[in-house]
Amino acid sequence: MGCMCGKESLSIDDRRFFIRQRLGEGGFSYVDLVEDAVSHKTYALKRILCHSKEEEQIALQEVEVMRAVAHPNVIPLECHSFHKVGQYSKAVDITCEVFLVIPLYRRGTLQDRIDTLKLKKEKFTEDEIWKLMLGICKGIKALHDHNPPYAHRDIKPDNVMTHDDGTPVVMDLGSAAPARMEIHTARQATSLQDTAAERCSMLYRAPELFTVETNSSIDERTDIWSLGCVLYALAYLESPFESAYQRGDSLALATMAGKINFPDSSEYSSKINDIILWMLKSDPQERPFIDQVLDRLHSIIHEGENRV
Template sequence: MGCICSRETLMINSRKYYVVEHLGEGGFSTVDLIEDSHTGKTYAVKKIICHGEEDQNIAMKEVEYHGLVRHPNIIECIDSVLTDRPNPVLNSTSEVMIVLPYYKGEQTVVLYRRSVHKEYMNPVEMLNMFVHICEGVKAFHEAKPEPLAHRDLKTANILLADDRTPVIMDLGSVAVARVKICGSSEAQQLQDLASERCSMPYRAPELFNVESYCMIDERTDIWSLGCILYAMCYFKSPFDVVYERGDSVALAVISGNISFPESTPFDNEIHELILYMLKVNPMERPYIYSVIEKTHDVLTKLEVKA
């Protein structure tokens, strides 16, 4: 055992934490497991390295969105701090740290059943879980003063609490949901942003090829939910295989051709629910309220059959 005094420490708003281990990193941040020096309770801390004012504003927006959207199915921000100190080693101007609950093993919603052994979820249990995910998404779409979209919903961003409650994490891509695009410059800007922050196998068609004059709204998340439910059934998004082959995900998504395995334990109603969300034309795609209602209808039918 190493001496406790040699452990890396973090001060977040006068509260002292010990760094226990490195948990992972993404394109814009790192995540560490930390321990409260006073209570011994463990948390995750997301560290966002900022290389300028724009980065800092984006990171602080993430903190702001945590405050705007509070829901049992969305990860809670326990504390946050902006450290406004340049770091020449990292070529950074500042750092934002967000303290979050730590979910042991960070088990995602798909790995709840081992995909390696093709252990399918019970359909009723799966749809009950999916309803909880939808309720979390609804909280974004109902945000005040204006609706928000998560923009990076995927199975890796949905963790399971100890009681199997799904929790949506990573608010780094959250944005104002309804965007009016006027001109090719604005279209390219949004397309570049989506390319940077929205995972390809779960990204809505309208974000691959943003039209010069159009309206983008919260239904980008509905497409992602369709991909998530497909993955809950069959362990991968319908476009993961395309991505793994190295083929064009954009072409596959825009074509909207969704196929299901011939051998399946799931009723046709679940496939229809998935297709209900995976409409290529966003104007034909339902809003979250209709998705929740239709999911409840399918659940009722399955429970009657059971």
Template sequence: MSFFNNLVGSINSVVDSVVDIYSNANTFPNTVIRLNGRNFTITKLLGEGGFSFVYLAQDEQKQMYAVKTIRCQLGKEVAANAVREAIITDRFQHPNIIKIVDMCMIKEEDGSKTVYIIMPFYKRGNIQDLIDKSNQLGKSISEKHILSLFRGICQSIQAMVNYTDRLGARKHWAHRDIKPANVLLSDDGKTPILMDFGSARLARLDITDRKRAMKQQDDAAENCSMPFRAPELFDVKVGTRIDEKIDIWSLGCTLFAMAYGESPFEMTVNQQGGTMALAVLNRQFFFPHAKQYSKQLQNLISLMLNTDPKLRPDIDAVIKAIDKMMVHY
């Protein structure tokens, strides 16, 4: 059973619960933090962005973990969002979705609060690291390897779309920020692990007025990476519906990047100029001739990168297409 099932009350009540810290985690490396009765020694900064930092840490048994810290200096909203991200992540119990080992909120010496989210550490990094390494070596990732990894990513999205809550109600979720940097690789290099659920939302939303349209557009600008963002999030129109097909677009961009070394619209802007938004809205991308992949792979990418979300395949159809291609390997 997930440890989050034991949480009682609203997010605000969770935010108000504070645990004392052994020493300040900002003075890494070799800082010891005590979270829910366990000691973790921070050894290395792995990455940062916005209000958050991700550290490499080990427990008293020398087991390695990734510790995401989110500083909450601007009131309860940042703290509530941090707790929300952890709860959403833990909701989807799936082999291709990151696990939450533990979570804690700590009061710092300056009176601010920091949310700590403990996750497994994967030494191979993420798929963006795999792409970068391949680019540096002047090599391509084999189509067989791409399809195998991509199928696992799609399975994580399928689990989100088909999520059923404890009361048996079907709730369709969208990740909204699928990209190679948000997909970790298991230590054997074979299993992709989707992470970073701060952008995740219930998938289906009717845009009934201008206020709701602008709210969704602003939310996407803040939380959804531009090179992988669906066109309907660049220009949110009244009278439309945003749904899980936004993730299909991002998956198409991710598959392209795995094959050709960068996202399709970054490639267009880097080689032809212009703005990312216009490249996306006008569907301006091309398949390089230097790297040869099957026509079926290119056709699947083209189908997912349809500017009309109604014409994009759903996640079940994408997985079916991948399975059909993998029969040949």
């Protein structure tokens, strides 16, 4: 990292970037606005702080997933670099930093849009909901179609950005991992449960990740649960388990019970609630796969276009 003409700068993948401002912080990383020194195009720079070899592997896996999955509805990786502590970081408890340069989405996240609608006491139209879900599900399909399949494991409105034209882009692949796992021992079960508690948001986490059973299997349908929660959030502007969380109830028990409450009145067709219930099955074996979800979304959108 250096300073050029009064601007803080750093080199990533043989490209130089000027740091403009801090955009946000998370539990494992923070994001800066940066400018390419040659093209002057602006990007977001995600800095992942690693405190152990295990965290380094998780960060490198995020890079691997981003490089492996190229799709319009999945965030692309412009460039990246890996820096051992002492190169750019002065924090003694950090072993390394991984820098990811990604596109800058000025419209923000779906959660930003949800928050704005709440303030204005407005809602998405049903057509908007179906189009957003279609784009999100296409992005998740790209992960699930990889060989071997990846699961995102932390799908939520905060992890979906939107292009200027409204196209949704699934981001934050730090929780992504091989989708299919066989859990044979208590140690494996505890390890996955601990990882999920650390990296998968409670309000959108599948029940099988709250309590991982020995001699069980996990597959990509953990994401289908999260997508059902996202569809609920698009329609009703909060997670289906928000009220349970606010009351201090156990989210693990709430998700395993699978009881989904809907507002008494809704301006949407019954298809919204039907698909939410179809996806939010506590037993993952009863949930659809992503291709089945996409088929149903295409059918609904096609019906709507024919009515017009």
